[in-house]
Amino acid sequence: MNARRNTPPPLNVEAIAASLRDSAVGHRILYLPVVTSTMDIARQEAERGAAEGTVVVAEEQTAGRGRFGRQWRSTPRQNLSFSVLLYPSRRTSTRLSSMTPVAVLRAIRTVTGLTATLKWPNDVRLGEKKVCGILVEADFQDSQVRHAILGIGINVNLNPADDPQAYFVATSLAAELGKPVSREELLQAILTELGLAYTHLKEWNRVWDEWCSSLETLGRQVQVRWGDHVEEGVAEDVDSEGNLLLRRADGTLVALAAGEVTFQL
Numbered sequence: 001m002n003a004r005r006n007t008p009p010p011l012n013v014e015a016i017a018a019s020l021r022d023s024a025v026g027h028r029i030l031y032l033p034v035v036t037s038t039m040d041i042a043r044q045e046a047e048r049g050a051a052e053g054t055v056v057v058a059e060e061q062t063a064g065r066g067r068f069g070r071q072w073r074s075t076p077r078q079n080l081s082f083s084v085l086l087y088p089s090r091r092t093s094t095r096l097s098s099m100t101p102v103a104v105l106r107a108i109r110t111v112t113g114l115t116a117t118l119k120w121p122n123d124v125r126l127g128e129k130k131v132c133g134i135l136v137e138a139d140f141q142d143s144q145v146r147h148a149i150l151g152i153g154i155n156v157n158l159n160p161a162d163d164p165q166a167y168f169v170a171t172s173l174a175a176e177l178g179k180p181v182s183r184e185e186l187l188q189a190i191l192t193e194l195g196l197a198y199t200h201l202k203e204w205n206r207v208w209d210e211w212c213s214s215l216e217t218l219g220r221q222v223q224v225r226w227g228d229h230v231e232e233g234v235a236e237d238v239d240s241e242g243n244l245l246l247r248r249a250d251g252t253l254v255a256l257a258a259g260e261v262t263f264q265l
């Protein structure tokens with residue numbers, strides 16, 4: 001066995017930050033081998049007044065988290081786990097949950113040629129399996145946004161067969177492409193797309209249209225769970241706030257702001 005094949009190299013972020021020095025996102029990248037969660041470090045950075053667009057990348061998270069307080073696990077040196085610190089206006093903050101997955105879809109397309117889809121609101125999928133999870137956390141004071149943090153976890157070179165818990169529900173870019181993917185190229189592409197989408201709000205309509213048209217959830221019979229609540233019906237559309245419009249069996253329509261979607265047959 002070739003030991004070098006078994007131990008991929010650490011992520012090299014210096015060239016990425018240099019290439020993004022004029023971009024709104026990624027001009028400063030903190031690379032840390034092990035953290036609790038990159039969300040925690042990005043929050044500490046915000047409290048210190050760090051520059052907007054600061055990125056925190058870690059090889060390993062001991063308390064990586066997902067939506068609904070779930071645990072997020074990732075294999076060191078194979079995937080990407082990072083957070084981006086922003087100071088958006090209140091209006092812009094409402095757009096981050098759509099902007100982020102669209103930036104990821106665009107970057108995946110550029111780097112791998114693969115076309116991913118979205119499970120509402122922002123799970124990125126290839127086929128029927130999840131390849132990337134996104135967590136957006138915002139800190140408010142009165143009605144102002146003090147900061148927002150985008151958390152992105154992508155299975156890049158993971159071999160899904162190595163992770164029996166994830167095997168049936170998760171995939172990686174390399175598994176779908178049949179060859180390894182450069183983590184540096186992908187990170188640079190995502191940060192570039194995020195910077196462009198965040199800066200050029202004039203392009204907002206394009207981002208919004210792309211988010212809507214990538215939602216494989218629409219038209220399908222789904223169950224949506226949040227906390228102790230469950231709704232079932234046909235995912236008919238999304239409204240201008242990004243809420244999912246669900247047509248219940250009794251014909252009524254309900255708008256859902258958040259939830260975990262499961263597809264039904």
Ligand code: BTN
Pocket residue numbers: 036037038039061063064065066067068070072080081082083123132133134135151152153154
């Ligand atoms: C989800 O699908 O539930 C969202 C997962 C988000 C995971 C990323 S990995 C980088 C950042 N740090 C975390 O602790 N979580 C996000």
